[in-house]
Amino acid sequence: MWLKLLGSIFVIITGTYIGFKLASRCSTRPQHIRQIISCIVSLKSYINYVSMPLPDALVKSTAGTEGPVSVFFRDTAALLEFNGWMNPQQAIKEVLGKMEDKLAIEKPEREILSLLGANLGSMNREEQNKYLNMIQEQLENIEQEAVKTRDQNSKMYKYLGVCGGLAVVILFI
Amino acid sequence: MGLDLLFKIAGVGILVSVFHTALKQAGKEDMAHLCTLAGFTLVLLWVVQLLGRLFSTVQDVFKLL
Numbered sequence: 001m002w003l004k005l006l007g008s009i010f011v012i013i014t015g016t017y018i019g020f021k022l023a024s025r026c027s028t029r030p031q032h033i034r035q036i037i038s039c040i041v042s043l044k045s046y047i048n049y050v051s052m053p054l055p056d057a058l059v060k061s062t063a064g065t066e067g068p069v070s071v072f073f074r075d076t077a078a079l080l081e082f083n084g085w086m087n088p089q090q091a092i093k094e095v096l097g098k099m100e101d102k103l104a105i106e107k108p109e110r111e112i113l114s115l116l117g118a119n120l121g122s123m124n125r126e127e128q129n130k131y132l133n134m135i136q137e138q139l140e141n142i143e144q145e146a147v148k149t150r151d152q153n154s155k156m157y158k159y160l161g162v163c164g165g166l167a168v169v170i171l172f173i
Numbered sequence: 174m175g176l177d178l179l180f181k182i183a184g185v186g187i188l189v190s191v192f193h194t195a196l197k198q199a200g201k202e203d204m205a206h207l208c209t210l211a212g213f214t215l216v217l218l219w220v221v222q223l224l225g226r227l228f229s230t231v232q233d234v235f236k237l238l
Contacts, residue, residue, distance in 0.1 A: 152199045159195035163188050170184040171215075
């Protein structure tokens with residue numbers, strides 16, 4: 001009897017934990033997108049007005065941001081700096097693959113980031129500026145959508161987590 | 174049988190209604206309906222077994238073939 005009760009409590013706690021984890025991932029997504037936008041804006045300034053080499057510009061653009069987004073840009077910069085044969089797109093793809101579980105971003109942002117890598121450093125300044133502006137706009141649109149889905153989904157994930165745990169307990173008891 | 178199954182069915186009903194509300198609020202009506210259907214099927218499986226027992230008891234009582 002006590003063993004059953006203990007098991008049930010564990011199952012409910014696990015369900016709740018999974019629900020809250022998914023909800024927190026959902027709520028950090030807009031924050032991460034916002035940080036990426038701010039990094040891209042400062043990267044744009046470093047490319048346009050300072051003409052800094054890409055790895056340095058990537059590191060400098062993370063000033064003021066913390067967490068996985070900052071690590072993402074810094075890792076990309078490090079890869080570019082120490083592997084001369086690598087182009088920005090390859091570096092971004094590799095770092096994205098490594099940080100899949102830390103960065104709370106979904107498929108559209110991933111695609112945009114790898115597009116960003118495809119055109120960084122391969123055009124002249126004006127073209128890069130235009131391109132970065134476009135990417136910034138797209139990310140802003142995605143951020144608005146992410147805020148909407150966060151409001152809807154984070155509550156749902158919490159409910160589903162708790163109720164899922166309870167449902168499993170009812171089924172197995 | 175006892176009241177166990179009755180309470181189980183009540184619990185599943187309550188949980189399914191909560192699932193339905195949460196999914197509907199998140200704009201996932203299709204998933205909400207799917208969830209309700211899954212709950213209904215689960216309860217139906219339990220009830221069908223009992224119904225089978227009821228029919229066999231009736232057969233035994235009235236000595237039907």
